[in-house]
Amino acid sequence: MTGTTAGRARQAARNNVTILAAARDVFLEDKRAPISAVAERADVGISALYRRYAGKDELLRTLCHEGLRTFIEQAERAGAEPDDWAAFETFMVGVVEADVHSLTVHLAGTFTPTEEMRADAVRANELAVALFERVRPQMRAEAVPADITMMLEMCAAVRIPDQARTAQLRRRYLAVLLDGLRAGGPLPEPPPTIPEINWRWSTPT
Structure with missing residues (x-):
């Protein structure tokens, strides 16, 4: 060259x-x-x-695929932690700090995923569930893997004009959510279902 x-x-x-x-x-x-x-x-x-x-669809798809790859990287890195809870917490903090869900949730359903993206989505879910299973004995009995998605979306919803302050607040509320997952009293109402998690990906808008 x-x-x-x-x-x-x-x-x-x-x-x-x-x-x-x-x-x-x-x-x-x-x-x-x-x-x-x-x-x-x-x-x-x-x-x-x-x-x-080639166009907006490809650009949107690329953005979300980059976020998906970041999610996988964070899960793989966290999986190397020897302590079960530290591994799970490292994963959750890493995903929140990378701000993966702000974009993927916002753009869900606006483009057509590729087969490669679908395969990476399966891989991402497998890694997240594996981390969840490691800490299941330390969690409330009613907790399910789908709670992870909802927690990450809640953190992504925290947004103010100051980016640094947004990051601080997200860490604050992630700590509250993680503490709430630990073994304690029963959680109210049924947990989220897979269709409730995936509904936004059904049809491009």
Whole structure:
């Protein structure tokens, strides 16, 4: 690879990082925003964006797939913890700090998942359930793996204009939720069902 070619490759990689960051911000504000708004926010030409992404559907899919991969990475890293509760807590904190669910929940149903995404989703669920099973003896008897999804969505819903303060508040309420999972009195009402967790992914909107 020549110096010129390598330089272009580095620039393309930088552009992609900028585009994805801009897309995240734009679509968190308005999931119906046009792809041109992403190019404007990223300060790149629309042609540069289209060279990498065929359209909005592909860009949305890429954003959510990146979040799914981050979820898997956090679960795999946490799984190496020898202490069961520390492993589960490390996983939950890592996912919340990576802000995975803000985007995936917001954009659910707005694009068509690929088979690769579906396979990664299965893998992500397997890892999360495995971490849950490790700490099940320390949890309330009524707790189920689906509670993990709801807890992560609750934390993602905490958002104020100050990003640093948002992160602090999410950690605060995650601590409250984790403490609530530990063995104690019975939980009220039935736990969430899988259809209740997955309903938003059924039809693109």
